[in-house]
Amino acid sequence: MKRILIPRPNLFSFDECLWFLNRNYDDCLHVIEPGKIHKAICINGQNIAFTLQADERHLLLHLGDQQLSPQQEQALERYISDWFDLDRDITPFYKLLAKHKQLAYMATDYAGFRLIGIHDLFEALCWSIIGQQINLTFAYILKRRLVEQYGTPISFNDHTLHIFPAPEVLQSVSMEALRALQFSTRKAEYLLSIASLFAAGTLSKERLQQCSSYNEQVAQLTAVRGIGVWTANYAIMKSLKQLQAIPMGDVGLLNALTNHQLIKDRQDHTRIDKLFKQFKGWESYLVFYLWRSLSHA
């Protein structure tokens, strides 16, 4: 039985991350059991399934009887680090939290919570488009239909895991098929055209990472039909981990700000900007912790 150990950093709570991934929604891209998570991913064209657990000092990756090359093992470790943002020292963020009266509690209540990523940019963009202007419960249902219909199922440890559909597959799906899954006409158009852009290589994570600045990344993404400021920043935050990304206008973000009495008027951009300036360099973390505050144990 293949097993890999990954050292766990300070200020990291596997339980807190797992809880968030499991909160109130039915995500089809992982399976969670007490203390562990199962997931399947595609790295360099190869499908890999794994179970992730934690002890006091490590994250434990269980691979069953899968054989991986050293390079694949490294790629998998990098994937895990990227997923849970393990390589980042988040103490500066905690110092900023401590200085903020209404938000200081987060440093203890959510201690060790990390910005959980979506490694695949195509998946991140599709997911944020699916989530546009509909409630999250329904968004997860739509994602599940899409993934079960066009993704790749993997059997592992008595679970059926799913890998998100490749753009090459999605680009040739018909509008009618997506409409039948209850995607709106607009969203179906957006998804199909973005799948084509990825399949053609016009759009890719690598290309976006070559941009010289965050602003340029936003510009490149928002030039695509269906990707507005919110979607672009969501993807940049979750996939590229550029921490200055803020999905402005996000309903959940505004609700959290209202709940904490940080704003009264949901259009008070001045106060919102002022708040985020206090968290310069950690804006995405602030957003993520505010989203965390929307769900209760």
Next chain:
DNA sequence: ATCCAGGGGTCAC
């Protein structure tokens, strides 16, 4: 029935 949900596009000033 009506409003809302982790928005975006379009078009007029």
Next chain:
DNA sequence: GTGACCCATGGA
């Protein structure tokens, strides 16, 4: 750059 309007769909 800003604001008004429409788009789609399920849930509360």
